[in-house]
Amino acid sequence: MSKTPLIDHLHAAWQRGPVSEVRFGSQRAVLVTGPADTLRVLVQDAASYTKQAHRARVLLGDGLIVATGDPWKRQRRTLQPHFTAPAVRRYAQHINGAAQRVARRWDALADTGEPTDIGQDMRFFALDTIWRLLTGTALDARTESELAAIDTVVAALPTTGSTPSGGPESGDQDGGGPPVGDQTSEGQDSDGQDSGDQAQAAALARIDAVAARAIAAAREDGPAAKTGILHSLTDLPDRLLRDELVTLIVAGHETTATALSWLHLLLDQHPQWREWALREGPAGYQALVGEALRLYPSVWLMPRHAAVTTELGGHTIEAGTRVLVCPYLTQRDPSWWPAATSFDPRRFAARPHPGTYQPFGVGARACLGQHFSLRETQVLLETLLPHFTPRFTGQRPVPVFGVTLRPRGPLTATLHRR
Numbered sequence: 001m002s003k004t005p006l007i008d009h010l011h012a013a014w015q016r017g018p019v020s021e022v023r024f025g026s027q028r029a030v031l032v033t034g035p036a037d038t039l040r041v042l043v044q045d046a047a048s049y050t051k052q053a054h055r056a057r058v059l060l061g062d063g064l065i066v067a068t069g070d071p072w073k074r075q076r077r078t079l080q081p082h083f084t085a086p087a088v089r090r091y092a093q094h095i096n097g098a099a100q101r102v103a104r105r106w107d108a109l110a111d112t113g114e115p116t117d118i119g120q121d122m123r124f125f126a127l128d129t130i131w132r133l134l135t136g137t138a139l140d141a142r143t144e145s146e147l148a149a150i151d152t153v154v155a156a157l158p159t160t161g162s163t164p165s166g167g168p169e170s171g172d173q174d175g176g177g178p179p180v181g182d183q184t185s186e187g188q189d190s191d192g193q194d195s196g197d198q199a200q201a202a203a204l205a206r207i208d209a210v211a212a213r214a215i216a217a218a219r220e221d222g223p224a225a226k227t228g229i230l231h232s233l234t235d236l237p238d239r240l241l242r243d244e245l246v247t248l249i250v251a252g253h254e255t256t257a258t259a260l261s262w263l264h265l266l267l268d269q270h271p272q273w274r275e276w277a278l279r280e281g282p283a284g285y286q287a288l289v290g291e292a293l294r295l296y297p298s299v300w301l302m303p304r305h306a307a308v309t310t311e312l313g314g315h316t317i318e319a320g321t322r323v324l325v326c327p328y329l330t331q332r333d334p335s336w337w338p339a340a341t342s343f344d345p346r347r348f349a350a351r352p353h354p355g356t357y358q359p360f361g362v363g364a365r366a367c368l369g370q371h372f373s374l375r376e377t378q379v380l381l382e383t384l385l386p387h388f389t390p391r392f393t394g395q396r397p398v399p400v401f402g403v404t405l406r407p408r409g410p411l412t413a414t415l416h417r418r
């Protein structure tokens with residue numbers, strides 16, 4: 001049996017055309033991989049394809065990723081100013097602080113030859129960076145260990161857009177989600193449901209406790225302190241502030257960490273591109289990240305829900321249909337990408353054809369953290385690549401097509417000085 005049945009299933013549908021039907025048992029969805037169709041769903045006709053009964057509401061509440069309509073507009077207006085390119089330039093101290101912390105750790109490990117888990121190191125870096133940005137303080141060991149509860153909740157979320165029917169959030173109009181969770185055996189089976197629910201409740205309580213502590217500290221400092229983004233948001237009601245804080249922590253670390261993990265693995269397989277990037281400087285580092293995100297887009301699937309009956313690529317899309325936009329397949333389509341499965345950062349010398357490359361999404365719901373993420377990855381690579389080379393031990397990891405696309409860990413490596 002394939003280790004990645006969900007992606008195999010979607011791959012088979014993709015071969016039938018740029019807009020194709022895909023079935024999960026008795027449930028039907030439409031897979032969208034064509035560039036023009038992708039832009040129709042995410043940009044031109046975005047009002048017809050909404051986010052609904054979001055799979056992550058249990059964790060993110062009414063935060064920006066989940067919100068729709070006027071609340072979403074208000075929340076986006078509130079958060080956007082903190083994530084523009086000029087705003088991100090002001091966070092240099094936070095980003096450098098987190099990057100230096102990893103460099104110090106790698107320095108010590110290179111001395112002893114002790115192996116490390118690169119996936120965990122990248123996760124720590126991304127979490128430390130977003131935590132510094134939000135709270136103005138470096139991530140401490142207690143908070144880090146409490147926030148590991150995020151993984152417990154995320155691993156149990158359904159992959160393709162909404163919770164299975166009968167689940168606590170199966171309020172979606174099409175009778176609940178497909179019988180697929182994370183199809184890599186990390187989702188829950190029905191026997192494990194009760195213990196899974198308990199584990200989820202405990203994990204959510206830990207996350208809430210971290211959020212409550214951070215919010216209380218920011219309120220105590222007051223908005224004038226302005227040491228973290230949270231300080232500027234203390235006017236928001238408690239519940240919404242919790243939801244936005246958790247949203248930014250969740251969206252802001254797992255995505256960036258997996259992109260960096262894939263990149264280290266790719267550079268291990270293709271060391272010539274490390275040397276190339278070191279010669280090229282900032283543009284080279286940027287191309288490395290861009291190409292890693294083409295092959296392994298952290299957000300590999302963007303689920304939508306047809307709010308009205310509409311037309312797409314010659315197909316009638318009935319109101320209520322689940323629509324799955326899949327950057328992973330589009331970004332590996334050989335009709336748009338020569339040598340599509342090869343890692344070649346030079347391909348970004350030419351601008352990609354519209355709709356063929358959207359690792360950060362596109363349209364009004366595109367990623368809030370794009371500038372920030374590109375900046376932090378750039379700084380980390382500038383800090384580490386000239387000095388250290390991770391050499392992975394063990395087999396090439398299997399991709400896990402969950403809510404994000406990550407390599408199955410541990411990603412054990414030893415560190416070598418250049």
Ligand code: HEM
Nearest residue numbers: 065251252255256259298299302359360361367368369373
């Ligand atoms: C490599 C890193 C990242 C990738 C690949 C990525 C990708 C994406 C994508 C594809 C979307 C759109 C999803 C959709 O339309 O369904 C999105 C939305 C979002 N991202 Fe990111 N992201 C990254 C990093 C970040 C960071 C660092 C933050 C926060 C600081 C962040 C915050 C958000 C938020 C809040 C949204 C929802 C925006 C909205 O709906 O208005 N992301 N991201």
